[in-house]
Amino acid sequence: MLLLTVPDEFSFSQTLAYLSVSSAECMYQMKDKKLYKLLKIDDIDLLIEISNPTQNVLQISFINQPKIMNEKIELKVTKYIQDWFDLDRDLVPFYQMAAHDPILSKIAKQFYGLRNIGMPSLFEALCWAIIGQQINLSFAYTLKRRFVETFGKSITWQDQKYWLFPTSGQIASLSIDDLTALKMTKKKAEYLIGVASLIESTELSKSALLDLMVQKGEKEAEKQLVKIRGIGPWTANYVMMRCLRASSAFPIDDVGLQNAMKFALGLDQKPTKDEIKTWSINWANWESYATFYLWRTLY
DNA sequence: CTCCAGGTCCATT
DNA sequence: AATGGACATGGA
Numbered sequence: 231m232l233l234l235t236v237p238d239e240f241s242f243s244q245t246l247a248y249l250s251v252s253s254a255e256c257m258y259q260m261k262d263k264k265l266y267k268l269l270k271i272d273d274i275d276l277l278i279e280i281s282n283p284t285q286n287v288l289q290i291s292f293i294n295q296p297k298i299m300n301e302k303i304e305l306k307v308t309k310y311i312q313d314w315f316d317l318d319r320d321l322v323p324f325y326q327m328a329a330h331d332p333i334l335s336k337i338a339k340q341f342y343g344l345r346n347i348g349m350p351s352l353f354e355a356l357c358w359a360i361i362g363q364q365i366n367l368s369f370a371y372t373l374k375r376r377f378v379e380t381f382g383k384s385i386t387w388q389d390q391k392y393w394l395f396p397t398s399g400q401i402a403s404l405s406i407d408d409l410t411a412l413k414m415t416k417k418k419a420e421y422l423i424g425v426a427s428l429i430e431s432t433e434l435s436k437s438a439l440l441d442l443m444v445q446k447g448e449k450e451a452e453k454q455l456v457k458i459r460g461i462g463p464w465t466a467n468y469v470m471m472r473c474l475r476a477s478s479a480f481p482i483d484d485v486g487l488q489n490a491m492k493f494a495l496g497l498d499q500k501p502t503k504d505e506i507k508t509w510s511i512n513w514a515n516w517e518s519y520a521t522f523y524l525w526r527t528l529y
Numbered sequence: 530c531t532c533c534a535g536g537t538c539c540a541t542t
Numbered sequence: 543a544a545t546g547g548a549c550a551t552g553g554a
Binding site: 342370 | 531533536538
Binding site: 232364365367368369371373410413414415416418 | 548549550551552553
């Protein structure tokens with residue numbers, strides 16, 4: 231068992247509410263206000279249970295391997311949770327900005343304590359973004375589930391299956407037909423295998439992208455990502471938001487963002503790109519949080 | 530039946 | 543540089 235102190239501006243109930251929206255999600259389970267997820271740490275399959283026993287504390291229990299814990303594993307699990315829930319970020323400036331923003335003021339209060347729930351694995355984030363390109367979300371979840379259940383690995387604990395996302399090595403070795411069999415487009419199949427191969431060859435890595443962001447800024451990381459076939463501006467910014475934690479990542483082409491702004495502003499039609507740029511001027515350096523909160527209003 | 534989904538690539542102007 | 547079609551499927 232492991233206890234993790236969390237900031238005041240964090241709400242576990244908001245986190246659970248967000249995570250339960252995607253009912254078709256296959257990478258975690260929820261029961262009795264506890265969250266369950268299978269992690270692979272140092273080649274060990276660890277099923278963790280996350281609960282919120284008291285204010286400002288998360289409790290992490292190791293369910294399937296209670297005896298294997300050691301400090302090294304504990305530290306890695308802690309890092310994972312901090313990354314997943316974006317716990318290291320100071321949200322005070324975001325809420326200060328949002329309080330004066332015509333679009334964000336209401337939803338910042340409504341979802342107070344919600345953090346940008348991430349995808350610590352670069353490969354998983356890229357796959358999820360590519361799978362979700364141009365199709366409705368429910369179909370995207372269907373495709374993701376097929377992808378995971380066909381090529382991923384699982385353990386069973388008390389009659390419930392817990393999945394690990396397929397590795398880049400597994401996907402890099404597939405043929406196009408293996409993936410089109412799941413009913414995704416041929417191009418998506420090519421993109422997924424291509425990205426998997428780049429990660430396998432270490433030409434593409436999360437650490438290198440994070441370094442690039444520190445050294446040369448977030449725009450440079452976006453440029454690198456967009457060079458890759460299958461990654462356009464939307465996918466690059468989506469992955470920078472959910473995985474690289476780039477505060478100014480802004481998937482401005484996103485139809486969900488457009489719809490959320492349409493509803494928030496009571497418009498008759500979706501705002502244009504230029505209108506979105508104008509409305510988002512105040513969000514500078516918090517675009518990713520603004521987007522995340524706006525998406526949250528859609529369901 | 531038609532239109533649109535958490536877009537991107539590619540061919541054509 | 544800008545524009546339009548193709549793409550797989552499913553829900554409204």
